[in-house]
Amino acid sequence: MANRIGRRILVMSGKGGVGKSSIAVNLAVWLSGQGRRVGLLDIDIHGPSVPKLLRLEGTRLTAYDEKIEPVLYGDSLKVMSIAFMLSNPNEAVIWRGPMKHNMIQQFCDGVAWGDLDDLVVDCPPGTGDEALSAVQVLGTVDGVVIVTTPQDLAVVDVRKCVTFCKQLSLPVLGIVENMSGFVCPHCGKRTDIFPGAGGEQIAEDFRVPFLGGVPMDPTVAQSGDAGKPLITFEKDSPTAQAFAHVFQPLLGEPKQDTKQKETSNMKIAIPLADGKLTAHFGHCGQFAIVDVDPQSKTIRSQMVLDPPPHEPGVLPAWLAEKGVSLVIAGGMGQRAQMLFADKNIEVIVGAPVDTPEALVSDYLAGALQTGDNVCDH
Incomplete structure (x- = not known):
């Protein structure tokens, strides 16, 4: 049966270490929790982390009718990652561009995704082979969510990611500022660790929506290490509520930039x-x-x-x-x-x-x- 995929959403960042995979995983899980049929595709060939974040390590793939069956998380979220194909989690994938392109092609066309409302694609850092291959193979990209952190070191690289999207005519659904302040695990007080307003400034400069910030919270790392996405397992926490606030505009039509609208x-x-x-x-x-x-x-x-x-x-x-x-x-x-x-x-x-x-x-x-x-x- 042919795959019928509704929206194709890329989660990108020009910088590593900004929590992009955490955002992608929580977004996919949140969309699934809204009653949508969701797929989560991890195309980070060299550093796949989605299986770890969902406690799916060690899962082996099966095939049916000449197509690979995605791994099921929960009742409805379908997941695919190269990590499912590695016999040793310490194994390094040493591939050049053409091999990466072929693998991403296989992930998109050779996987039995079935009918999906949303396919969330977790891209590796930067604007290299994997991101280009995903755009080419998917054919239609309905939007890109770009993740940054507040400090200038990340913002410089993330700006290049926005430029990448504009050059390829990819609609930017919005900027997410991760690690936006620190939440004390004892008193719950928030403190700004990094100076500046990186995400908001990028959004203003490039005239794209700012979806909001997610604070730096130790429970995010703890839930990730345990393979339990914070958005569902700590859904009443302030950070989970921040996730939901950021994701809400992505549920339906992309949020329009106020300046453009007016x-x-x-x-x-x-x-x-x-x-x-x-x-x-x-x-x-x-x-x-x-x-x-x-x-x-x-x-x-x-x-x-x-x-x-x-x-x-x-x-x-x-x-x-x-x-x-x-x-x-x-x-x-x-x-x-x-x-x-x-x-x-x-x-x-x-x-x-x-x-x-x-x-x-x-x-x-x-x-x-x-x-x-x-x-x-």
Whole structure:
């Protein structure tokens, strides 16, 4: 029987040690507890921790009708991890990219997931082979939950994770700040250990939702070591309530960013040559800046401007000053796309050569047809 999977949710972080797997496990268990059919896929090839967090170590896989049966946790949560395939928990998996891609392909297509409302994918730290393979194999990613901790050391790497999502057009469901303060096990008082407001600052800078913070609580580590997710086994504790608060917006439709929701205008930039979109971004002589109303899906006004000299970082900063939040381009190199992402400007590549009015109208109607990035250098 073919798998029918509803939402595909990636849990990611640009930094290791931020408690990402703990967030993924508790999210999957919480969603399952809401009556949803949930799968939990651990694609951390080199450091799989999901079986430990669910006390499933030592479980061996079985196959039926040429597909691998996922391991069942509780009554309905289906779990898959490479740890189930290792004969020795101390065994190191020393694989290059192609082997990792093939394994993730097997996890997605060769596992009898059946009918799922949600598939939660616990990704390894960073934005390398595993995350790229998951995006390619899943085909559709309905959202990404990004985990950080408050301190600058984590925030720097997590920002790259948000940029990764924007470059691949992956919707960010929100930022979770883990270890957000310390809860004393004796008096219950909370104390901020790390300076700054890392998660909230990332969310504000990149205009994505901030889902909330989960405090540093010794019982989280204790429950993880015991294989008992805190969200169910200590469900009345303040930390479990913090988990539930963070997860609640993920139950239905992704929570909209307040700033985006309230805005009634948007500016779109189109690089031009001879009055139409140029296939090569670096060759544009002018920019059309189109002011639109995203609520009524109408064009308010348009102006054509001469840009400053083309030098790395100049055009993104210039367009950001003009209030542009989206660039529709024919072809653009990865380096240029990253520079735009740093300025919180979304880029759509592969658009056809056409007038600014036609391109923007198609975009607002959800009918913009895009092809290959013809200038990916």
